[in-house]
Amino acid sequence: MPMYLALTYTPDVDWSEPGHEDEMKEYREFGDAAAAVLRGGHALYPTATATTVRVTGGKGGDVVATDGPYAETKEALTGYYLLECADLDEAVAMAARIPAAWNGAVEVRPVIQFAEA
Numbered sequence: 001m002p003m004y005l006a007l008t009y010t011p012d013v014d015w016s017e018p019g020h021e022d023e024m025k026e027y028r029e030f031g032d033a034a035a036a037v038l039r040g041g042h043a044l045y046p047t048a049t050a051t052t053v054r055v056t057g058g059k060g061g062d063v064v065a066t067d068g069p070y071a072e073t074k075e076a077l078t079g080y081y082l083l084e085c086a087d088l089d090e091a092v093a094m095a096a097r098i099p100a101a102w103n104g105a106v107e108v109r110p111v112i113q114f115a116e117a
Helices: 021-033 088-095
Strands: 003-010 038-043 051-056 062-067 076-084 105-110
Touching (some): 003 088, 021 038, 076 088
Antiparallel strands (some): 003 076, 003 105
């Protein structure tokens, strides 16, 4: 069955800090309701904790790591779910149930499943 990555974009907050209990309850409720298709997922720490890595000059070049996210936006990538759904329509329907879709956005992308060696 196809796999889809549902990337959650919301205001950039630290979900591990107090004050998000009501929202976290909604995410737990989604997780319980979607258990049949969920194959993984986690919240991410705020973008201030991100490190962006580039290799200058291509393969074997100098590694340059900078603090912070690749791009600054109003909404930040704050988590993800890995969904196993029959098709894109089902994945979109599941993404609409993720609380991030109600006050931010959820990007759904198909996952390329390479054959194991």
